[in-house]
Structures are given as C-alpha cells and as structure tokens.
Amino acid sequence: MAELRELIRGLGWTDVRTYLQSGNAVFDVPPGSEGEERPRERLERAIAGHFGFEVHCLLRTQAELRAVADACPYPVAELDPAKLLVLFLEERPAPDHFDSLDPSTYAPDTFEVGDSAVYCYFPHGMGRSKLTDALSAVRPPLTMTGRNWRTVTKLLELTA
Structure with a gap:
C-alpha cells in the first residue's frame, strides 16, 4: 500500500491515504492536476505501468x-x-x-x-x-x- 500511495502522489494528487491492504485509497485531485485523461483512466494507466498488470478502478467522490x-x-x-x-x-x-x-x-x-x-x-x-x-x-x-x-x-x- 505504501507503493500505491507513492504512485498516487506521483500523479500530483494529494492527501493520499489507504485502508488496510485492501486496495482502497482516498485522495484529493487538485484542480489542474488531472491531465488530459479522466482520473480513473490516469490511475489505471499508472498502476499498469508501475506494477505491470491492469487493474480496473472504480472511483467515487x-x-x-x-x-x-x-x-x-x-x-x-x-x-x-x-x-x-x-x-x-x-x-x-x-x-x-x-x-x-x-x-x-x-x-x-x-x-x-x-x-x-x-x-x-x-x-x-x-x-x-x-x-x-x-x-x-x-x-x-x-x-x-x-x-x-x-x-x-x-x-x-x-x-x-
């Protein structure tokens, strides 16, 4: 989960917290840090690039x-x-x-x-x-x- 937190921070997102070893993360996406992709797509691409496997993410505000x-x-x-x-x-x-x-x-x-x-x-x-x-x-x-x-x-x- 520490690696996941760092990966999310590396996207420019802030106040990153995770819950247990569950893959659940809470974070803020500051305005202007989204890039051209939607946050979900950006996170999925980052996870695949870093960990070497695809994960479908569901994000909720x-x-x-x-x-x-x-x-x-x-x-x-x-x-x-x-x-x-x-x-x-x-x-x-x-x-x-x-x-x-x-x-x-x-x-x-x-x-x-x-x-x-x-x-x-x-x-x-x-x-x-x-x-x-x-x-x-x-x-x-x-x-x-x-x-x-x-x-x-x-x-x-x-x-x-």
Whole structure:
C-alpha cells in the first residue's frame, strides 16, 4: 500500500491515504492536476505501468460515497457490518437488470438494488452464500466491486 500511495502522489494528487491492504485509497485531485485523461483512466494507466498488470478502478467522490452510504436500505445500526456488503457499480443498471434473480432462492440472504450500488445482507455470513455469485453472473455484466459496511464507513471517515 505504501507503493500505491507513492504512485498516487506521483500523479500530483494529494492527501493520499489507504485502508488496510485492501486496495482502497482516498485522495484529493487538485484542480489542474488531472491531465488530459479522466482520473480513473490516469490511475489505471499508472498502476499498469508501475506494477505491470491492469487493474480496473472504480472511483467515487466524497459526495458519491456519502450518497451510496445514505441510500443503504438496511438498518445499519442494527446489523453486523461484516455481514452487510455494498457492491459499487460502475454503470447504472437498467430498472429490470436483476429481475432474473428470484430473491427467495437466496433467503435468508437479501439484496436491494440502488442507483449506483447493490446492497446485500448475509445474516449468516457471505462464506457459503450463493447470492454474490448470482449477482455477478447477471447479464449483461456490470463492472462492480464489493466492500463490507465496515470498509464503507472507514472510507467515509478517511474522506472527512
């Protein structure tokens, strides 16, 4: 993660912080430091050039991250944060994108689709759930990455 922080700083971005060994980073992109590429594309190119492999990055502004957290349909204060997963989506799904999934098939695990995220609750943990595989197998495919609620709230703290 130290290498990732240095790489991001090398792009001219500031206040770089990372969370655990998770690949999650929080940083500021000062005006004029973006270059000709969008920040996501610039970061992906820098990672590929430095580390030698391609990584698809999903970036969220502080406001976008806050909006995803605020839109969570589950009573977060009452749940184990390790059992609540947010799947951040790169693209907005069509209203019927997940209609092929019958929620009763995955009970007691549940999911709710938001504008830019899918919220999943696993009361018995994610380890044996078939829901995550089913969500990632929905077609057409969506670019997504999952973070448990503990990580989401920590990233929000880091942006404050």
